[in-house]
Amino acid sequence: MSKAAELEDFALYGGPVKAEVILDGKEVVNYGGCSYLGLTGHPVAEAAATKALEQYGLAASIARAYGVANPVLLELEQVAARFFGTEAAFCAAAGYLASPLAISALTDTNTRLYVDQVCHHSLVFGAQATGQPIERYTHNLGWDDPEALRDFVLQTLRPGEKPLFAMDGITGLLGDISPVPEFVRLADEFDGIVYVDDAHAVGVLGDNGRGTAEYFGIDSDRVCFGATFSKALGGLGGVIFGPEHFVARARSSAMARGSNLGSIPHAAAAIALMEHLMADKAPIQKLHRNIRVFKTLLQELGVSLPAFPTSISSFAFGSYDDHAAMQRNLLQDHGIFLCHSNYTGAGPEGLIRIAVFADHSDDHLDHLIRALTPYLSK
Numbered sequence: 001m002s003k004a005a006e007l008e009d010f011a012l013y014g015g016p017v018k019a020e021v022i023l024d025g026k027e028v029v030n031y032g033g034c035s036y037l038g039l040t041g042h043p044v045a046e047a048a049a050t051k052a053l054e055q056y057g058l059a060a061s062i063a064r065a066y067g068v069a070n071p072v073l074l075e076l077e078q079v080a081a082r083f084f085g086t087e088a089a090f091c092a093a094a095g096y097l098a099s100p101l102a103i104s105a106l107t108d109t110n111t112r113l114y115v116d117q118v119c120h121h122s123l124v125f126g127a128q129a130t131g132q133p134i135e136r137y138t139h140n141l142g143w144d145d146p147e148a149l150r151d152f153v154l155q156t157l158r159p160g161e162k163p164l165f166a167m168d169g170i171t172g173l174l175g176d177i178s179p180v181p182e183f184v185r186l187a188d189e190f191d192g193i194v195y196v197d198d199a200h201a202v203g204v205l206g207d208n209g210r211g212t213a214e215y216f217g218i219d220s221d222r223v224c225f226g227a228t229f230s231k232a233l234g235g236l237g238g239v240i241f242g243p244e245h246f247v248a249r250a251r252s253s254a255m256a257r258g259s260n261l262g263s264i265p266h267a268a269a270a271i272a273l274m275e276h277l278m279a280d281k282a283p284i285q286k287l288h289r290n291i292r293v294f295k296t297l298l299q300e301l302g303v304s305l306p307a308f309p310t311s312i313s314s315f316a317f318g319s320y321d322d323h324a325a326m327q328r329n330l331l332q333d334h335g336i337f338l339c340h341s342n343y344t345g346a347g348p349e350g351l352i353r354i355a356v357f358a359d360h361s362d363d364h365l366d367h368l369i370r371a372l373t374p375y376l377s378k
Contacts, residue, residue, distance in 0.1 A: 016041030019359040023337060029364050031338040031354045034172075036311045037203045037283040038359030039234030044276050045269035052268035060264060065257045076267040080239050083274040084202075084210050084225070088247035090240045093262035095228025098238030099197050100126035101259075102226045103166060105250040106193050107132055110160055114153065116167040116178065118345040123166045123197055139171070139345070142179035153186060163192035169201035169212035169225075173343040173353055175305075175312025177201070180212050180223070187222045193246075194223045203232025204311050209277060209284045221245070229270040233277075236266040287311065287358035290365065294356045297369045301376045314341075314351040317376055323350050326375050334371040 014022040018038050021030040039045065052072055060070040073091065080089035092098055103126035107113065113127045118139045127134050135156050141149045157163055165183040170176070183194045198211035206214025209232065213225065224242040229235035240250045250256060277283065291309055299305060303315050316323065320342075327340040339353040356365070 019357045019361075019364060021337070023331075026335070028331065028335045028337045029360075029367065031336065031356070031360075031368065033339075034200065034231035034311075034355060035234065035357055036200075036232040036355065037209070037234065037277070037287055038357045039232070039273050039276075039283065042234055042273060042276070044272040045234060048268040048272035049265035053265040056264045058263055058265065060261055063257065064261070070261075070264055070267075072264050072267045072271070073261050076237075076271055077239075079271045079274050080241060083208075083278060084241045085208070085214075086225075086241045086247075087244040088241070090247050090251045090256070091262065091267070092238035092240070092256070093260045094236070095199055095230050095238040096122045097255075097259065098199075098226035098228065098240050099123045099166070099195070100129055101238070101250050101253065101255050102195055102224055102240045102246075103127055103164070104130055104255050105253040106164055106195060106224060106246060108162070110162055111164050112157055112161045114156075114163055114165045118171055118174070119166065119168045120172060120197055120199070121344070123168070123195075127166060140176065140179070142182035146179075146182050149182065150186060150189075153190060157190060163187065163190050164195060165192060166195045167197070169196045169198040170204065170308075170310050170312070171345060172200050172312070173314055173341055173345045173351060175200075175308065175310045175314055175353075177205070177212065177215070177306075177308045177310065180218060181216050184218060184220050184223060187220075192222065194220075196223065196225050198225050198227040199231055200310070200312065202227040203277070203284065204287065205309070207281065207284070209281075224250075229266070229273075233270060233273050235270040235273060237262045237270060283358040287356070290356045290358065290360050293362070294354075294360075294365050294368075297365065298354075298372075301369070301373060303376060311356050312353060313356070314346075314353045316347070316349055316351050318349065320349045323352055326352065330371050334367070336368055336371055338368075 011023045062068050076091050077089045099122040107130040111132050113134045115127050117136045167178040187194050201211035203209040205211050221243045224246040226240050229237045323340045330336040341353045342350040
């Protein structure tokens, strides 16, 4: 079967995508996707979304540029700023839009953009849409050789230009964390800005799930963040958060004025889930525990992993066909679904990507390790 045919051969899932999911009518343990806190389909979200749907319908069909606003969408931004502990937040209809919105708003005519080589395509798209010069820096260079990264900036930044550094907080396939503090230091030195797409970090990093800012203890007015409600937060939509002067630029940008602000029921669900997490940290604590347990077990099998407390563990052990066969066999023989991905950052053989969620049990993790052992102990 060709790769194109494989992509078209979908398994159909029923019910919310959580640690246990129905695929083609069969219950399986799921390690694919991004429901890191297991909040997809949570009762508080469903109740809030249903109430908002009944009261307001699906979408706010009048833009704020005309002087009107939906109260649920306004409340979403207030709650998001409180959840992230930032001065302000601005929300968009989709997570994919957060990075283009933020990058376009933060870019001036004298900006040179520095974009991670393996970041999400939304950052690349946002950078290209500005029409400003773009440099692609080597992934993890800030960890491996900070001086080489600084030299790269010195060699490429022209007189009168200011840098905008754009990166994923956690890379969605590799599961490593970008060296954000190193970029903050460079932004201070070269009078620049740092933009971090925290889509895979929100809900995962930090005691409160606030992402890379909380993980590193970053408090800088040079840093702006973007994220999505569709991963750990179990909803839908994008969010930009950080200092008021950055968020205000995004809010007043032409791209924001010309785009729909999103689904009102989804906004209500996101509000309910953020308030739930602010009141109860148990899902975050359980996720952190599961990450520690699983990565320890995987390393005991000889898998080399980055030393980061992220939900994602990715590795290769053979060819493309070896990985595809393992994925297929684990699903058919063990009732386990995981991803064989050729996403940005993978080689031609692809990577096995395993995402651990808060609602995985010890039995789930032990079962997965037993199923992986024959493949990884060769």
